[in-house]
Amino acid sequence: xxxxxxxxxxxxxxxxxxxxxxxxxxxxxxxxxRSAWSTNVxxxxxxQVARLRRGLMDSGVRVSAIGxxxxxxxxxxxxxxxxxxxxxxxxxxAALGTTIIRVFxxxxxxxxxxxxxxxxxxxxxxxxxxxAAEYGLxxxxxxxxxxxxxxxxxxxxxxxxxxxxxLRATFDAANFVQCGVRPHSDAYKLLRPYLVYIQxxxxxxxxxxxxxxxxxxxxxxxxxxxxxxSGFEGYLSLEPHLAMAGRFGGFSGADGFRLAxxxxxxxxxxxxxxxx
Numbered sequence: 001x002x003x004x005x006x007x008x009x010x011x012x013x014x015x016x017x018x019x020x021x022x023x024x025x026x027x028x029x030x031x032x033x034r035s036a037w038s039t040n041v042x043x044x045x046x047x048q049v050a051r052l053r054r055g056l057m058d059s060g061v062r063v064s065a066i067g068x069x070x071x072x073x074x075x076x077x078x079x080x081x082x083x084x085x086x087x088x089x090x091x092x093x094a095a096l097g098t099t100i101i102r103v104f105x106x107x108x109x110x111x112x113x114x115x116x117x118x119x120x121x122x123x124x125x126x127x128x129x130x131x132a133a134e135y136g137l138x139x140x141x142x143x144x145x146x147x148x149x150x151x152x153x154x155x156x157x158x159x160x161x162x163x164x165x166x167l168r169a170t171f172d173a174a175n176f177v178q179c180g181v182r183p184h185s186d187a188y189k190l191l192r193p194y195l196v197y198i199q200x201x202x203x204x205x206x207x208x209x210x211x212x213x214x215x216x217x218x219x220x221x222x223x224x225x226x227x228x229x230s231g232f233e234g235y236l237s238l239e240p241h242l243a244m245a246g247r248f249g250g251f252s253g254a255d256g257f258r259l260a261x262x263x264x265x266x267x268x269x270x271x272x273x274x275x276x
Contacts, residue, residue, distance in 0.1 A: 003228070003268070003275045006030035006064035007200075007238030007261070011252040014038045016052065020059040022254050026261045029060070029276065032237045033096065034067035034249060041066055041092060042085050049095055056096070063098040064235045065140065065197060070128065071104035075117050075148070079124055086128055090135040100197055100235075102170060103128060103139045105149035105158055114148050121148040122161050132166040140170040140197045143179075143187075150179050152187035159194045169194040172239070173218030174203035174210050184219035188226065195232065198223075199239045200264055210241040210250070212263035221267055228273045236275070238264060 009019035009031040016036045023031060033041050036052060044052070056062065068089045073082060086101075093101055105121050108114050125141070132139045141149055141158060149155040159167055169191050173183040181187055202216030203209060213220045224236075240260035241250030252260060268275050 003236045005275050006032050006235045008032050008034050008067055010035040011240055011250060012254050012257045016055050020061055022257055023061055030062050030064040032065045032067045033063050042068055042089050044092060049092055063096040065098055065100035065102055066093045067102050071106055075106040075108055075120060083131060086131050090137055093137055099137050100140050101137055102142050104142060104144050105147050107146050108148050117148055125158050126162045129162055129164040129167040138196055139167050142170045143172055143175050145175055145178055151181060152190045156190045168196040170197040170199055171195055172199040173220050174201040177203040177205055177218050178208045184222040188223055197234055198236050200236050201239045201241055212260050214263055214267045225271050
């Protein structure tokens, strides 16, 4: 089984040309599109989509997924504008040849019991999944700090309860570490039936600091080994966050991205797992 490497190229630079050059130097054939030219993908206009397509075609790089911000709003915020944003992102995904859109399950007010918001979250995620189904797309829910689906049991519950093939999961080990979860021991088996995508970053339990894959407490090695043994053939998407990690994104710079890429490749080589 072969993994396909991808990454959030905006962690390299805001400039698409520099993004593509670093990906080429690292033999990475895909990117996960979150932003370019300091503009989030959800805000791209038609000219930017066309410009991006030309750059991708010229370089031979393809889009593995849209790293959208959909669902990274408060649970009390109106849903209709978010559904409108998803329609726009779905059009962009179709134009760029990907079927996967990353999403989130809404920020919960600090100090509140998430269980009190379950029904509202489920209803909202079902509405998002219905839009994705119209387009033949898959929403990959990411476990993220401070949203409803921050812990594995709530991530699995959302997907199982919505019950749509248009809503699946992506797996972020560093985010789990920062939420006090042991990613492989506590989350992997619960979420494996729903996994369509893997975010690659690691973190230290003691400080929450994000580090290259294999250098933290994210049990990345164990997860990669079991994914390979189970026949997973999807994307591993680098999201290094080595220079800056924020609520709505991160940055690594070209050198940081190269370090993250090489750390992942070293792990795969040590496990004798092929990649492309």
